[in-house]
Amino acid sequence: xxxxxxxxxxxxxxxxxxxxxxxxxxxxxxxxxxxxxxxxxxxxxxxxxxxxxxxxxxxxxxxxxxxxxxxxxxxxxxxxxxxxxxxxxxxxxxxxxxxxxxxxxxxxxxxxxxxxxxxxxxxxxxxxxxxxxxxxxxxxxxxxxxxxxx
Amino acid sequence: xxxxxxxxxxxxxxxxxxxxxxxxxxxxxxxxxxxxxxxxxxxxxxxxxxxxxxxxxxxxxxxxxxxxxxxxxxxxxxxxxxxxxxxxxxxxxxxxxxxxxxxxxxxxxxxxxxxxxxxxxxxxxxxxxxxxxxxxxxxxxxxxx
Numbered sequence: 001x002x003x004x005x006x007x008x009x010x011x012x013x014x015x016x017x018x019x020x021x022x023x024x025x026x027x028x029x030x031x032x033x034x035x036x037x038x039x040x041x042x043x044x045x046x047x048x049x050x051x052x053x054x055x056x057x058x059x060x061x062x063x064x065x066x067x068x069x070x071x072x073x074x075x076x077x078x079x080x081x082x083x084x085x086x087x088x089x090x091x092x093x094x095x096x097x098x099x100x101x102x103x104x105x106x107x108x109x110x111x112x113x114x115x116x117x118x119x120x121x122x123x124x125x126x127x128x129x130x131x132x133x134x135x136x137x138x139x140x141x142x143x144x145x146x147x148x149x150x
Numbered sequence: 151x152x153x154x155x156x157x158x159x160x161x162x163x164x165x166x167x168x169x170x171x172x173x174x175x176x177x178x179x180x181x182x183x184x185x186x187x188x189x190x191x192x193x194x195x196x197x198x199x200x201x202x203x204x205x206x207x208x209x210x211x212x213x214x215x216x217x218x219x220x221x222x223x224x225x226x227x228x229x230x231x232x233x234x235x236x237x238x239x240x241x242x243x244x245x246x247x248x249x250x251x252x253x254x255x256x257x258x259x260x261x262x263x264x265x266x267x268x269x270x271x272x273x274x275x276x277x278x279x280x281x282x283x284x285x286x287x288x289x290x291x292x293x294x295x
Contacts, residue, residue, distance in 0.1 A: 027187070030183070030186075030187045031187045033183065034180060034183040034184040034186070034187045035184060035216060035219045035220070035223070036174065036176075036180065036220075036223070037219075037223060038223070038227065039226065039227075047295065049219075049222070049223075049226075050219075050222040050226070050235055050238075051215065051218060051219045051222060054188060054215050054219075055187045055188045055189070058188045058189050058190060059189075060189055066191055069192060069193050069194070069200075069204075069205075070191035070192045070193040070197075071191070071192050072191070087241055087242050087243050087244075088214070088241065088242065089239065089240065089241035089242075090215075090218060090238075090239070090240055090241070091237065091238070091239045092237060092238050092239075093236070093237045094234070094235055094236060094237065097295035
């Protein structure tokens, strides 16, 4: 008996509205300092370090859209029959460098939902791919997140 | 000049070569600044009574992507201007907490001469020596951003 109903699986392929953001020197510097980076080009904000797309595209929501534990609800995801999140994985491809002044657009797609049986019961896996492109529509970063629910 | 240096370094690369290790100890201030830079309001990262009493953690939880960033730093500091990261694949396996001493490191596991690329197995480990964040990175020599 599968936990994944046909209705739930119909969410595969669902896509978020594209989000366009401006890369600034100040935001690069803040991120480089906060991560303990030791490279001058990042600390000075001349270039964005790897993973800078994480702060650039973290959801900015209003206070009443946060859950009591301070988390913003991911509207791309359907309601899953399992809710306890376990460790997740990240795959990132880097195609082009990022500099202050760049405008980047991210689109997230729910690309897969599947089930496996774990030692302590069933597990649900889902995958979200985020494509980041520049204004010339060239791919800058592709990130795939895999999360496990139990 | 730079290209020649990168080429000779790639030529000398051997499977099993180890990356320099680095220690990280994330304090309250750094964790707060990191989550502020993200706009991440998750209380397990800054509200210690909440993290302990409601969620049952032993302390403030270090945000998972910060450990992912440290894996990148470990590889980039080793590469210098001789190459760049093409891709990474990592997972957060074990939670880590403010005040823990963590170590990043890695070793070369494959070399692809025709592409000028190498595969590097990377890790963040805790004070007990357990790997909390394993990963695999593909690097390309002779291309630097």
